[in-house]
Amino acid sequence: GAGVSQTPSNKVTEKGKYVELRCDPISGHTALYWYRQSLGQGPEFLIYFQGTGAADDSGLPNDRFFAVRPEGSVSTLKIQRTERGDSAVYLCASSPQGGRAGNEQFFGPGTRLTVL
Amino acid sequence: GNSVTQMEGPVTLSEEAFLTINCTYTATGYPSLFWYVQYPGEGLQLLLKATKADDKGSNKGFEATYRKETTSFHLEKGSVQVSDSAVYFCALRGLEYGNKLVFGAGTILRVKS
Numbered sequence: 001g002a003g004v005s006q007t008p009s010n011k012v013t014e015k016g017k018y019v020e021l022r023c024d025p026i027s028g029h030t031a032l033y034w035y036r037q038s039l040g041q042g043p044e045f046l047i048y049f050q051g052t053g054a055a056d057d058s059g060l061p062n063d064r065f066f067a068v069r070p071e072g073s074v075s076t077l078k079i080q081r082t083e084r085g086d087s088a089v090y091l092c093a094s095s096p097q098g099g100r101a102g103n104e105q106f107f108g109p110g111t112r113l114t115v116l
Numbered sequence: 117g118n119s120v121t122q123m124e125g126p127v128t129l130s131e132e133a134f135l136t137i138n139c140t141y142t143a144t145g146y147p148s149l150f151w152y153v154q155y156p157g158e159g160l161q162l163l164l165k166a167t168k169a170d171d172k173g174s175n176k177g178f179e180a181t182y183r184k185e186t187t188s189f190h191l192e193k194g195s196v197q198v199s200d201s202a203v204y205f206c207a208l209r210g211l212e213y214g215n216k217l218v219f220g221a222g223t224i225l226r227v228k229s
Contacts (some may be wrong), residue, residue, distance in 0.1 A: 042219030
């Protein structure tokens with residue numbers, strides 16, 4: 001079956017613009033995660049959805065960042081008034097159930113965002 | 117809070133050499149521990165995991181043992197191949213923080229033929 005997919009694979013935008021990044025999780029996975037990976041660093045958690053609701057959004061850096069998952073499947077990460085410091089690879093992951101210890105998270109290929 | 121520290125790279129080895137990548141963690145309680153690998157041009161893949169103390173995770177010749185007493189989860193492989201060249205990330209999943217993964221900074225491994 002298909003893995004986690006993310007679109008676009010690359011996004012170049014100008015400072016101050018609005019961007020949307022999309023994630024299609026593995027079919028049937030109820031848990032969905034967004035992470036951000038800056039150059040030379042490990043991924044950092046942004047937000048976790050269980051179904052349609054954001055169960056943990058403690059990693060969102062500020063109110064310019066927002067994510068939705070209206071039907072419990074596809075998720076969109078939205079960044080307003082982008083800044084150069086937002087440049088990073090944004091990773092999406094899904095897992096069959098979010099609440100069980102040891103559940104594997106399956107990662108997508110990421111969207112590389114560059115803010116000029 | 118939870119954190120993961122792993123040895124800095126890059127680590128450069130000759131083919132068939134022994135590999136160790138150190139990983140230590142700080143967490144409350146009993147986290148699950150993971151090693152993820154990122155091959156050039158590809159996404160993160162789970163390499164192995166351990167969910168309780170003294171568990172040994174293993175896959176593709178790689179092993180790591182969950183050591184509660186030293187809060188460590190070192191990655192080892194007895195004989196590396198050129199195809200093992202990648203970035204390796206140690207990560208934990210702590211119960212008190214819900215389900216998110218906390219990653220180390222990653223260690224670049226380069227294997228020369």
